[in-house]
Amino acid sequence: MADTDRQIMPDLWSILIGCILLSSLYEHNVSGSQLFHVPTVYQRIYQEVTGIEACFRLINATSQIGCSASPKNVSGVLWYAESQDNISSVLNDPPHSPYIVILEPDLFTSENIQDMKESKHVNGIVFYYDKQNPIIPELPGGVFSPGKTCPNNDLVDVECDRSWNVNGSGLNFMDFNNFAVFAITNNDSYNNVLKCYEDHNRGAEGGYGDFPLCSAELEANMDAVLSTPECYERANVWTNLGVPQCIPLGDKNVWGTLFEIQDSQDIIIVATKLDSNAFIPYLSYGANNEVAGIVTQLAVADALGRMKRDGTLNATEKAIMFVFYHGESYDYIGSSRMVYDMLNNKFPYKRDSGKQQPPLLNLTNITTFLELSHVGIQHQYNTESPVYYLHTNQKGKSSSLHDYLINITNKNITFNDTTADSLPPASAQMFHRRDKNVPVIIVSDYDTEYNNKLFGSHYDILENLIHSDMGLSPSHPLIIQLQKLALSLATALLDVSNATVNGGRSPEVDSEKIIELLDCYLVKTNCSLFREVLSPSSLDNLGNEPLSRYVTVNTIANFETQYTFNLLANFTGVVDDTIDTCKKCEKENSDSNQVYTFTHMSGDINHSSDSKDCICVKSFTHYHEATSPAFDMKDYNSKEYSTWAESNWSGISMRIYLVTFPLFEVAILLFGLTLFTISVFVTWQCNRKGRQIFAVTANSPAVHT
Numbered sequence: 018m019a020d021t022d023r024q025i026m027p028d029l030w031s032i033l034i035g036c037i038l039l040s041s042l043y044e045h046n047v048s049g050s051q052l053f054h055v056p057t058v059y060q061r062i063y064q065e066v067t068g069i070e071a072c073f074r075l076i077n078a079t080s081q082i083g084c085s086a087s088p089k090n091v092s093g094v095l096w097y098a099e100s101q102d103n104i105s106s107v108l109n110d111p112p113h114s115p116y117i118v119i120l121e122p123d124l125f126t127s128e129n130i131q132d133m134k135e136s137k138h139v140n141g142i143v144f145y146y147d148k149q150n151p152i153i154p155e156l157p158g159g160v161f162s163p164g165k166t167c168p169n170n171d172l173v174d175v176e177c178d179r180s181w182n183v184n185g186s187g188l189n190f191m192d193f194n195n196f197a198v199f200a201i202t203n204n205d206s207y208n209n210v211l212k213c214y215e216d217h218n219r220g221a222e223g224g225y226g227d228f229p230l231c232s233a234e235l236e237a238n239m240d241a242v243l244s245t246p247e248c249y250e251r252a253n254v255w256t257n258l259g260v261p262q263c264i265p266l267g268d269k270n271v272w273g274t275l276f277e278i279q280d281s282q283d284i285i286i287v288a289t290k291l292d293s294n295a296f297i298p299y300l301s302y303g304a305n306n307e308v309a310g311i312v313t314q315l316a317v318a319d320a321l322g323r324m325k326r327d328g329t330l331n332a333t334e335k336a337i338m339f340v341f342y343h344g345e346s347y348d349y350i351g352s353s354r355m356v357y358d359m360l361n362n363k364f365p366y367k368r369d370s371g372k373q374q375p376p377l378l379n380l381t382n383i384t385t386f387l388e389l390s391h392v393g394i395q396h397q398y399n400t401e402s403p404v405y406y407l408h409t410n411q412k413g414k415s416s417s418l419h420d421y422l423i424n425i426t427n428k429n430i431t432f433n434d435t436t437a438d439s440l441p442p443a444s445a446q447m448f449h450r451r452d453k454n455v456p457v458i459i460v461s462d463y464d465t466e467y468n469n470k471l472f473g474s475h476y477d478i479l480e481n482l483i484h485s486d487m488g489l490s491p492s493h494p495l496i497i498q499l500q501k502l503a504l505s506l507a508t509a510l511l512d513v514s515n516a517t518v519n520g521g522r523s524p525e526v527d528s529e530k531i532i533e534l535l536d537c538y539l540v541k542t543n544c545s546l547f548r549e550v551l552s553p554s555s556l557d558n559l560g561n562e563p564l565s566r567y568v569t570v571n572t573i574a575n576f577e578t579q580y581t582f583n584l585l586a587n588f589t590g591v592v593d594d595t596i597d598t599c600k601k602c603e604k605e606n607s608d609s610n611q612v613y614t615f616t617h618m619s620g621d622i623n624h625s626s627d628s629k630d631c632i633c634v635k636s637f638t639h640y641h642e643a644t645s646p647a648f649d650m651k652d653y654n655s656k657e658y659s660t661w662a663e664s665n666w667s668g669i670s671m672r673i674y675l676v677t678f679p680l681f682e683v684a685i686l687l688f689g690l691t692l693f694t695i696s697v698f699v700t701w702q703c704n705r706k707g708r709q710i711f712a713v714t715a716n717s718p719a720v721h722t
Contacts, residue, residue: 045336046047066210066233066671067201070299072193074664076248076263077171077348078654082190083298085239085664086141086197092234093117093140094676095214096225104129107138112225114138117233119214122146123154127163127186130296133195139199141235143671145207146300146475148562149541153476163296164473168442172348173656174450176439182467189296189473197235199671200297200475213673228678235671241664246653248386248662263662265648267571270351271341271582272365273318273638275589276332277612279706280376283335285418285514287391287506288352288444289314290345291566291577293477298567301346301473304482304539305462308566309393309499311581312534314339316503319511319588320524326591329522334515335384339589341581342444342645344568348659351643352444356380356451357658358641365639366611374611375637380452385418385513388459390443391504393467393482393495403498408459410449416456420508430501437465460502473628478563479539491528500528529663534584539563542576550583552599552617553631570663571644584640586616588635602633613637 072084083412093115098104104124107116109563118133120142133139167188174275201207213231220226240262241248252261269290278284289310293303302308318339324330344350358364359379366374395403409419412434422432440446445457462468471477489496507524510516530546537544543559564577593615595600602617613635620632647655654660676682 029278030187034261048211052166054409061676063234063672064209064213066201066203066206066673068201068206069669069671070200070202070297071237071669072198072297073237073666073669075266075298075347075666076241076243076245076662078245078656078660081192081194081241081243081664082192083239084236084237085195087195087238090195091117091140091197091236092232094117094211094232095218095232095605095673097211097214097219098124100124101129104133108132108136111138113230115140117141117143117235120144121154123156125154126157126161127188128646129507130188130198131191134193140195141199141233143199143201143210143233143235145198145204146202147204148202148300151302151476151478151480151563153471153480155631156476158470160470161474161476162186162470162472164294164544165190168473169346169348170442170447171656172353172658174279175446176449177442178439179437179465181441181463181465182469182472184470185472189294197237198297199235199237199669200300201671203538210673217675218546228681229675231673232676233671233673237666237669239664239666241662244653245660245662248664249653251652258480261662261663262569264572264665265644266344266347266568266659266663267350267642267644268540268568268575269578269582270355270641270643271585271638272338272641273585273589273636274336275321275330275337276336278336278338278375278378282376282382284338284378284382285385285386285387285510286338286340286383287314287317287336287387287389287510288340289343290351290444291341291343291581292346292387292568293566294346294473295475295567296473297475299565301565301567302475302478302539302563303566304477304479305391305469306472307390308535308538309482310389310391311341311538312531313389313392313499313506314341315534315581315584315588316499316526316531317507318585319530320503320526321510322589324518324522324524325589330511331517331519331655333511333517335513337510337514339585341585343575343578344582344645344659344661345444347568347661348645348663349444349447350568350645350659351641353658354643354646355641356447357646360451365641372609372611380448383448383455383562385416386445386448386455386457387418387506388443388445388457388512390441390459391461391467391469393499394462395494395498395650396468398484400495401494401497402429403462403501404431404433405502406433406461406464407444408435408437408440408457408461410440410445410453410455410457414456416458417513418509419456419458421512422458422460422505425505425509428501428505430505432460432505433464435461435464447605462507479535489532491532496528496531498525499531503531537564538578542580546584547580548721549620550587550618551580553619554581554599568643578640582640583616583618586614586634586636586638587618589638590616590634593633593635594622596633597630597632597719599631602631605633605635611639614639644717 074083074085094113096107096116097119162184164185166185167177170177217231218226248261248263292308293301295301342351443459448455465466504526533546537547541561599617605615617631645659647658647660
């Protein structure tokens with residue numbers, strides 16, 4: 018090898034090693050953390066927006082609803098709508114169409130959403146929603162109800178002869194194909210989007226700016242189309258794999274009794290629903306639809322459970338069954354499933370001779386079906402003498418529970434018969450349509466139309482119930498109203514169930530417990546009550562946001578269901594002091610025993626103790642399947658049972674970026690093409706004449722040895 022080669026090769030190796038070391042040092046220090054970071058080309062162009070909740074697609078037997086968006090057809094220049102005039106402006110031939118509109122919350126109305134969807138100038142909408150501290154904006158007339166005027170009216174034999182929700186626009190059940198609606202729940206992300214708009218898009222006096230302009234790309238691409246039957250047919254015919262691009266909605270019902278159910282025992286069902294809905298499903302909080310009912314029902318269970326534990330309540334001739342139905346916002350998924358299983362001798366469990374099971378229950382066992390539906394908003398918000406209405410299918414007939422409530426005179430609470438001629442939308446409809454002899458009583462805060470002006474919206478939050486900035490306390494009108502309702506119901510249930518009560522003691526409803534429950538469901542899950550009833554391993558799931566009450570798909574565990582199960586078990590069960598560890602408690606749940614359950618909870622014990630890491634509660638609390646029978650029967654066109662399913666999607670995302678003047682983009686493209694052409698020509702010439710250009714002469718060093 019020539020001396021020159023020997024000199025060049027070490028130099029090349031030194032340069033190569035130096036580049037590798039420099040690159041490593043450039044990205045990381047010796048501990049592995051970044052010293053400084055150079056943005057990639059992608060990061061120089063795009064800025065991701067985090068904290069997104071999206072409107073997405075749901076389908077049923079006949080239609081598709083919600084939104085579907087892909088970046089290629091849902092992108093546009095940002096426009097900030099601070100007033101109604103700003104919306105009118107973007108709808109009327111704006112200069113840089115299409116647009117993504119940043120919408121002020123008070124302008125998020127059904128009319129504005131529909132107008133922008135129908136406009137060729139708007140591709141999507143984003144707005145800010147603070148999940149940790151949601152507030153109700155100044156809405157026109159204080160009204161925003163995107164639900165139907167008669168909710169859940171799609172199934173056969175469901176009574177609906179009036180507009181119960183007179184303010185309903187039906188927005189939740191409209192199709193927004195190739196259109197996106199996103200809620201930005203991260204304050205920093207929202208401010209970044211606004212800053213991008215302010216820096217580049219806001220023109221003089223709030224008008225339109227000029228290039229470069231800040232734009233946004235929204236993605237929520239849905240795989241399922243048209244309907245549930247179409248979804249399943251495509252899975253079988255198109256792909257031949259049998260894997261549909263949609264998943265049925267559903268979860269679990271929660272039910273429980275104070276005492277073990279006996280053979281042929283009559284039951285009184287006390288029911289409410291667990292779920293709610295909204296235009297953006299994961300922002301479904303349903304304070305009056307139906308958290309007020311959940312809290313009241315749990316307060317009743319707590320009052321009777323304390324009587325059971327202290328020995329005051331020994332037994333009930335008729336079993337009191339507390340039931341929380343899931344998926345009711347989508348054609349009564351949970352309640353229709355319970356009726357279906359009762360009719361097919363599968364409730365509470367399919368018979369198995371190898372297991373210890375509760376007796377079968379059917380519709381003939383039900384002596385009364387009592388449901389709490391919309392009980393949190395009085396006509397006079399601040400009244401301490403609430404009025405509730407009883408909707409029944411047994412008008413003119415004597416009913417012990419109905420008569421007891423109507424005749425209450427000494428508790429500063431009034432129960433009136435409704436003036437409506439039919440039952441309102443409620444889970445009881447599923448029992449009534451199968452057997453009109455099942456006595457139904459629906460307790461509500463309304464007579465013939467909903468008091469809730471925010472039904473089915475993301476603004477049905479705690480503020481919708483309390484109507485003030487004052488904190489909740491035992492003296493707050495809402496707490497007084499719910500406490501009196503729970504006390505009246507608990508007393509009535511003891512009477513009509515022929516309970517054995519020692520010493521003539523009456524139930525006591527804990528106002529502080531009602532406050533705690535409202536706080537846990539509507540303010541933040543990281544609350545003292547949830548921390549007590551959940552196992553130590555579940556505490557990490559708690560946060561500083563309220564529970565979303567969207568039912569989700571039946572393949573995902575719903576936190577609300579688990580939390581409600583544990584609360585009911587805690588309120589109606591008893592602590593087994595002989596079990597002092599979580600593992601021992603888990604082992605008590607034998608597959609051969611389905612009569613009672615053991616639930617391990619954190620309690621208020623000191624977890625640093627080596628001897629006891631949780632408490633173990635024995636109760637008669639159970640889960641029950643809340644998936645529509647239509648999917649078991651593969652009847653995707655069913656009009657008898659719910660066929661709601663959620664579309665699969667690949668991801669939900671949003672990013673912002675700058676776009677420049679179109680002619681400038683064309684010029685850059687032409688320059689690039691020209692440079693590419695020149696490079697190709699020069700390379701071709703160099704290759705063709707390489708021997709002449711790089712000729713090796715006799716005097717070249719390489720020829721010497």
